[in-house]
Amino acid sequence: MFWLIIILIMVALIGPVVYLMPTKREKRQSEARLLARKVGMRVSVETLPDFNIRREEIVSPSGIARSPTLEITVYRLRLPKLDERTSPWIIYKSNNLVVGYVWSPLKGWVWEGLGTDTLPIPENYWERLEKAMTELPGKCLALEVTNEFVAWKGKEAFDNQSSELFVERMKKALSDIVKIQEI
Numbered sequence: 078m079f080w081l082i083i084i085l086i087m088v089a090l091i092g093p094v095v096y097l098m099p100t101k102r103e104k105r106q107s108e109a110r111l112l113a114r115k116v117g118m119r120v121s122v123e124t125l126p127d128f129n130i131r132r133e134e135i136v137s138p139s140g141i142a143r144s145p146t147l148e149i150t151v152y153r154l155r156l157p158k159l160d161e162r163t164s165p166w167i168i169y170k171s172n173n174l175v176v177g178y179v180w181s182p183l184k185g186w187v188w189e190g191l192g193t194d195t196l197p198i199p200e201n202y203w204e205r206l207e208k209a210m211t212e213l214p215g216k217c218l219a220l221e222v223t224n225e226f227v228a229w230k231g232k233e234a235f236d237n238q239s240s241e242l243f244v245e246r247m248k249k250a251l252s253d254i255v256k257i258q259e260i
Contacts, residue, residue, distance in 0.1 A: 102235075105235055105240050106150075106233055108240040109233065109235070109240040109243050109244055110150075112240055112241060112244040113152055113244045113247065113248075116244060116248055117154070117155070117248075118152050118153060118154050118244075118247070118248060118251070119151075119152075119153040119155070119226075120150065120151065120152055120153075121150075121151045121153075122148060122149070122150055122151070123148075123149060123151050123230070124146040124147065124148055124149070125146060125147050125149045125169070125218060125219055125230060126144065126145070126146055126147075126169075126175075127145040127146060127147050128169050128170065128171035128172075128173065128175055128178075128187065128218075129170075129171060129172055129173065130145050130173075147218065147232075149218055149219075149230050149231055149232060150230075150231065150232070150233050151228050151229070151230045152228065152229045152247050152251065153226045153227070153228040154226060154227050154228075154248065154251040154252065154255060155225060155226045156224070156225060156226060156227070156255055156258065157255070159224055159225060161224055165221075165222060165223040165224060166188055166189070166221070166222055167188060167189055167219060167220070167221040167222075168181045168183060168186040168187065168188040168219065168220050168221075169186060169187050169188065169218065169219045170185060170186055170217065170218050170219065171185070171186065171187045172185070174187060175187060177189070182203040183203060183206070183207055183210075202257065205257050206254065206257055209250060209253040209254050209257060210250070210254075212246065212249065212250040212253065213229055213246075213247070213250045213251075214234070214238070214243050214246040214247055214250070215229075215231050215232060215233050215234045215235075215243070215247075216231045216232040216234050217229055217230070217231040218230055218231040218232065219231065220254075222254070222258060227251050227254045227255050227258070229247060229250075229251060
């Protein structure tokens with residue numbers, strides 16, 4: 078009986094500490110984000126509207142409108158210099174056409190941006206962009222381009238690759254997109 082009480086006390090003391098320990102995935106995320114900062118990218122966590130929600134889920138059974146969001150990670154790579162010629166835009170991965178957005182030139186993406194006052198887009202821009210986007214690691218849910226930066230927004234999916242490889246691929250893909258903007 079004495080030993081049972083001692084074991085229960087030890088479990089009560091050690092249990093919360095073990096529960097608060099970071100998982101392998103959290104350690105890998107932390108390592109990748111630190112590496113990204115070291116190579117000049119800015120990393121943040123933001124929310125993004127959930128564009129893949131079914132219509133039935135937009136309104137609750139009691140008739141209240143919902144606006145579901147996803148928590149995502151954002152990796153931003155600054156442009157080498159401020160480019161006033163760049164037309165800012167953001168595209169979102171979506172299976173549905175959402176009110177307030179239009180289909181982008183890329184299949185499976187909706188967007189906002191590029192109004193009537195923007196500069197013309199160079200020829201074959203969207204083909205080059207789509208090719209560069211195939212190199213993006215993880216699950217990309219949005220891509221944003223401004224005159225200051227290019228940003229990948231999504232879920233970090235490391236699969237079997239190391240944090241170093243994930244960050245290397247991210248920086249290369251975003252750098253390729255920056256080069257497309259400079260043309």
